[in-house]
Ligand SMILES: Cc1ncc(C[n+]2csc(CCOP(=O)(O)OP(=O)(O)O)c2C)c(N)n1
């Protein structure tokens with residue numbers, strides 16, 4: 001079996017580029033492929049360890065995390081999570097592969113934006129990939145997610161495809177929202193992903209509503225609402241938190257602290273930038289958001305907590321490499337040295353690449369093959385998206401909340417008399 005093909009079958013997110021046979025078969029192939037690799041049952045603790053041992057792709061490996069969790073009011077509950085996480089070779093290789101795919105997709109979006117194939121808003125997620133990937137390792141698609149406009153990779157994490165993201169970015173009919181939403185409006189209802197929100201903080205009360213639904217329906221699931229350090233100062237967050245705490249809703253608030261809200265550093269906007277403590281009476285946990293395994297462990301803890309006791313506030317310590325959006329060069333309010341040092345010392349993709357190589361779970365040649373396969377997925381998705389048609393004209397006026405024809409007003413200067421209205 002060709003390794004590149006195998007990795008694509010076992011790991012890629014691509015629905016439409018995914019070869020047509022079941023994942024179980026792919027995983028069986030992966031297992032046979034993995035059998036020859038050295039691995040460890042009890043791996044501890046440093047990334048630099050090079051112990052060789054044999055284990056299959058699904059054998060449990062225990063990793064000691066290099067940064068401790070920091071808690072807020074957790075003593076009244078289960079205390080702090082310990083500093084170890086259980087994983088497998090298959091999971092770690094998948095995490096690397098998924099994060100690498102996300103990184104390449106965001107780099108491609110940057111290039112396409114500069115080439116004017118993508119217009120309008122575009123907020124990239126590169127640097128923050130470990131949150132998305134680690135979070136999904138602790139959740140299932142019956143748990144709900146709602147996030148901000150920085151949503152491209154969340155869509156992949158929820159099982160969406162690179163084509164869906166790319167086509168949406170280019171305003172094409174094959175996009176996640178049929179090309180009428182754009183960068184800020186990825187959406188995947190079948191995996192309980194409710195977007196993509198352009199209004200800062202708007203997702204916080206939406207997340208509380210989703211958590212209410214899970215509890216009301218007696219489902220063993222949680223709702224996760226992700227927001228930034230800038231959004232963390234919004235009033236609606238505290239209103240929703242109050243009601244969620246009163247009603248013990250299974251809600252996980254996740255503050256993705258990339259340390260800037262547009263060009264404003266966290267300390268200039270927040271009197272208390274310890275965002276995991278900002279729930280006051282609601283417990284919190286600070287997590288290394290640059291390590292997908294730390295995120296997984298923290299999320300496992302948070303899900304169990306939310307189901308048993310109600311809301312919890314997580315702070316993911318992370319960093320965005322690009323500017324706030326494509327119109328921000330990202331270097332006027334922070335130094336280039338700062339960006340470079342995070343890339344060199346904390347990059348989530350590099351961290352996992354180093355980990356699986358140091359543990360001798362894969363060879364350098366195999367890592368290169370994974371990377372080549374993921375780059376090909378992105379390249380093909382770009383071409384498919386470019387060839388995708390524009391949405392039909394009448395689609396521009398479907399799913400509108402207000403019937404502006406009745407109100408006799410234009411929408412953003414568009415003359416409504418020249419289009420027909422299609423209600424969906
Ligand atoms: C209610 C509202 N106010 C202001 C804006 C403009 N705005 C868009 S993003 C942003 C900064 C948010 O920063 P943060 O929450 O840290 O998220 P990040 O962009 O860093 O992911 C602002 C002020 C908006 N979209 N909505």
Ligand SMILES: [Mg+2]
Nearest residue numbers: 228229260261
């Ligand atoms: Mg921010």
